Amino acid sequence: MRLVNGLLQLETLFLPSYLASLSFFPHNPTPFVKVQDNICTVIPSGGDDSSAIIAAFQLCSRDATVVFSNATYHIEKVMSTHGLRNVTVDVHGTLLWGTDTDYWIKNSLPLGYQNQTLAWDFGGDDVSWYGHGYGTFDMNGQIWYDLANGTSNMYGRPINLVIRNSTNFYMSGMRFVQSAFWTLTTHTCQHVMFEDIYINSTSTSGAPTQNTDGIDTFYTNNATFRRWSVTNGDDSISPKANSSNLLIQDSQFYGSDSIAIGSIAQYPGVFEFVENVTAERIYCERCKYPAYIKTWTGVQQGYPPNGGGGGLGYARNMVFRDFVVSDLTVAGAYITQCNSYIGATAQCDSSTFTISNITWSNITGTVANSTLAYIQCSGSAPCEDIRLLDFDIKTTGGPFVNCSNVELLGVSCNEPAP
DSSP states (O other): OEETTEEEEEEGGGHEEEEEHTHHHHHHOOOEEEETTTTOOOOOOOOOOOHHHHHHHHHHHEEEEEOSEEEEEEEEEEEEEEEEEEEEEESEEEEEOOOHHHHHHOOEEEETTTTEEEEEEEEEEEEEEEEEEEEEEEOOOOHHHHHHHTTOOOOOOOEEEEEEEEEEEEOOOOOOEEOOSSSSSEEEEEEEEEEEEEOOOOOOOSSSOTOOOOOOEEEEEEEEEEEEEESSEEEEEEEOOEEEEEEEEEEESSOOOOOEEEEEEETTTOEEEEEHHHHHEEEEESOOSSEEEEEOOOOOOTTSSSSOOOOEEEEEEEEEEEEEEEESSOSSSSEEEEOOTTTOGGGGTTOOOOOEEEEEEEEEEEEEESSSEEEEEEETEEEEEEEEEEEEEESSSEEEEEEEEEESSSSOOOOOOO
């Protein structure tokens, strides 16, 4: 390590052995990091900046700030930055991911759930991350939409950023555009907050943008999502396995699946839960639903991510209130316990995963069909205490409330849920 014109130049010979051995460090790296007063500023090189970014978080891992200037940083390799304590991340520029899909498919890091992978594994305690409304992640998603071309959960499509093993994590003002797969994920986290987040993943070709979720949570307790704007082709915010005490407020979703509880119960014999979720003051335009719940059937067929079933557990204590919706494409409220990518249509009453104490209230707007609600619960574990209150949704016909195996309050079923 040596100073050159005020910049800290890192050479392989002087890197800690556990860093030098990692595959994402080339043999002759030239990362540059300016270090001053516990501030590490990453200097864009015009080439691959991933090694410099990793080095900056190693040098400023405690009681420090990592700064990305108002410039473009090129990310060509996977990154893992963990063990941070009391660190501020200050993003003024754009982090642009490379287009070598073969590299990402072969080298993206494991999430540890559903056989998904990721580009940047990030973790620490008391971390504050600021994007100022213009700091940007750009994953060059169009190449992935065209490559997958409708293949669900294509292996190797990396999640942008995973926050893992973290407590007291805060992010605000970040922009995420053209996500390759899921945009964000929390995994094994407590007390996390994401405010003023902008996500836009849209395709300029005929290939759909499926699997471009805004955020998915796993093993996460006490999380707040406030003032999000999401335009994508899949779930906007999706609490999954062992997520609890979540608050979603004052957000806008466009052309998405909106708030998705699950899917869950995908692993046979494994107990999982989602509980204590409140979503309020949400605007949905051209979404499929305001909020919905989906579980796998009780019979395993295939393996994750595009197969499974037979999981145990519960989803309970959820409130979706004060939604304004425009031209929903499926229904004003939706539950299905028949999730299966390989067509297990004969097993829809087999799940013993329980769903209870779920309320949709004060939902106003329009549905672009005749279905006000679709509630399909398993005959092996009927849903209990499901409420649809103060629905003021105009449909194009009906309105129909399709139900099966449910204790429903507030409206009456008038058609079975097939």
